[in-house]
Amino acid sequence: MSAVPGRIEVLAPDGVGEVLVGTDLVALVVAALPDLADGDVVVLTSKIVSKAEGRTVAGTRDEALPGQTVRLVARRGPTSIVANPQGLVMAAAGIDASNVETGHVLLLPEDPDASARAVREGVRERTGRNVAVLVTDTAGRAWRHGQSDLAIGAAGIEVLDDHAGRVDAHGNELAVTAPALVDELAGAADLVKGKLTGRPVAVVRGLAALVLPDGDHGPGARSLTRDLSGDMFALGAREAVVAALAGEQPDAFGAPAPAGDVVDALRRLGVRATGTEDVVRLERAGDDTPLAALGHALGWTPDGGDPLEWRPGRRPATG
The missing domain is CATH 3.30.1330.100 (CofE-like)
Incomplete structure (x- = not known):
């Protein structure tokens, strides 16, 4: 250029x-x-x-928002940050209520x-x-x-x-x-x-x-x-916790984390583990719920149902 x-x-x-x-x-x-x-x-x-x-459409911003929402990114009080059909992540999908006839809103x-x-x-x-x-x-x-x-x-x-x-x-x-x-x-x-x-x-x-x-x-x-899998902020902090616990929106968490990151995260939950490039071995299973959420968020899940051996890229197709 x-x-x-x-x-x-x-x-x-x-x-x-x-x-x-x-x-x-x-x-x-x-x-x-x-x-x-x-x-x-x-x-x-x-x-x-x-x-x-x-x-221009009749109604309020809140009434128009569901039809302009492809994915909820984050919500805090009355404010919703969403991905809209145009691919943009914006507050209220970019719906405008200013400089428009009363009782109407303007879509992008x-x-x-x-x-x-x-x-x-x-x-x-x-x-x-x-x-x-x-x-x-x-x-x-x-x-x-x-x-x-x-x-x-x-x-x-x-x-x-x-x-x-x-x-x-x-x-x-x-x-x-x-x-x-x-x-x-x-x-x-x-x-x-x-x-x-x-x-x-x-x-x-x-x-x-x-x-x-x-x-x-x-x-x-x-x-x-950005592609969803390459967006490091595809979900708000609260929404990411809920998605991990529910086993939803796997693409929003990106590619599987390196084994070292998985080992460090497990240790923060009190679970000792060792890892190589393609496998992480846990010394004990621990509480299933937080471990399943952690594995979902990091892109690692038990191999063949063995709760003590995790491998990358085994996310369920949910969300």
């Missing part, structure tokens, strides 16, 4: 107006940004995309990547310009207070800049650095769009090197979603 320049420009025009079901988003973008150029990145709030696509676009592609193709047809398009929404961060915008839909741009294999100025090979370019652009655009300003459209300029050729939409924002 080409180097990013040392300067970008982010603009959000006033006067976009109210978006209703059936609003032509391409016409809206072209009117709001009449000087679009090749290499621009157009950023749209998910709210106007949802409104234009008729995603059904397929935000497809929405971004449609706008990109429409802009190309009407203006001849090759731009990238992002659809953004606001989300919290697990380890920090506050929210930031992120891209839930993307077209015409690589969403991730994987630095694996590159070497820094000191000769150190990079392994895990991979900036989420589209999320960084979403955050930058939100600084000029704001939440209460009536500016739901922005354009980012100076990053033409990141925009893909006409007809190449890229992998889309959904490709940034």
